[in-house]
Amino acid sequence: MQTIGILGAGIMGNGIAQVSAIAGYNVLLYDIEQKFIDRGLTEMEKSLSRMVKKEKLLETDVPKIMGKIKASLDLKDFKDCDLIIEAIPEIISLKKETFAKLDIICKKDCIIASNTSAISITDLASSVSAERQTKFIGLHFFNPVPMMKLVEVIKGEVTSEDTLNTSIEYCKIIQKETVVINDLPGFATTRLAVIILNEAVFMLQDGLGSVEEIDKSIKLGLAHPMGPLTLGDLIGLDTALHILDYLRDEFGPKFQACPLLRKMVRAGKLGRKSGEGFYKY
């Protein structure tokens, strides 16, 4: 594989583009508007300079890495990609429409992967031709992508062994650990993470304590690397809400989103990406 196409230059897309370019792949980064691509490239440059400061990269590596990334506003540019990783909003209809278009544009042996946090890979794969469904897989990265070691690899019902092995090989080359799991909504990580986040928002709504106190309790008392409300702001509260709504439809009321979370999303308080969530940035 030589060319990796990334759909969506947001939090996850720019991270996946960055680790792929560092590993030497040619990267095509697509978004719907130039301003989103520009924001993604700026974030990437900031992340690379942090790596230079930590002596994980040489300053001279940065232009070489950025030079590996081409931007595009036209899906047709994906025709020569060997692997495409989708990282657009967690909305089933939007993802399916996009996969159906890509299926027609991409070459026959191109693998299509989704970075969905929770949506069934088999369901997403139903938007492409039967032949492509064998080349469809879930590659679930974690935020921030350059720092987080794991990729959850999710096998759809008809994902081929070849697709699985090639995808694991790609993860190795970009220096990630993998777990291979079967396809159930929410996979292993998201299914548990959103329950913890949602319960923390209920605690806040119920007046149990402040944002800081709830986060500190979980961070220091349960030895989590960060509190659940900090994590929610990092993930994006809109993304968390989409996931909860989807898992409620799949598994029932234990995933019913806390009204406070829904209200914050309606008010545009989406976390870090909008400048305010449980904390101000």
Ligand SMILES: NC(=O)c1ccc[n+]([C@@H]2O[C@H](COP(=O)([O-])OP(=O)(O)OC[C@H]3O[C@@H](n4cnc5c(N)ncnc54)[C@H](O)[C@@H]3O)[C@@H](O)[C@H]2O)c1
């Ligand atoms: N944020 C996280 O912590 C996290 C972790 C793992 C997986 N994910 C998943 O990754 C995906 C992306 O999440 P994110 O946090 O990067 O979202 P984001 O909102 O930061 O970025 C999404 C990007 O997609 C672009 N976009 C919107 N519609 C598009 C379209 N039709 N075609 C191409 N691009 C389009 C947007 O302009 C935006 O730049 C979601 O499925 C999410 O569930 C997120």
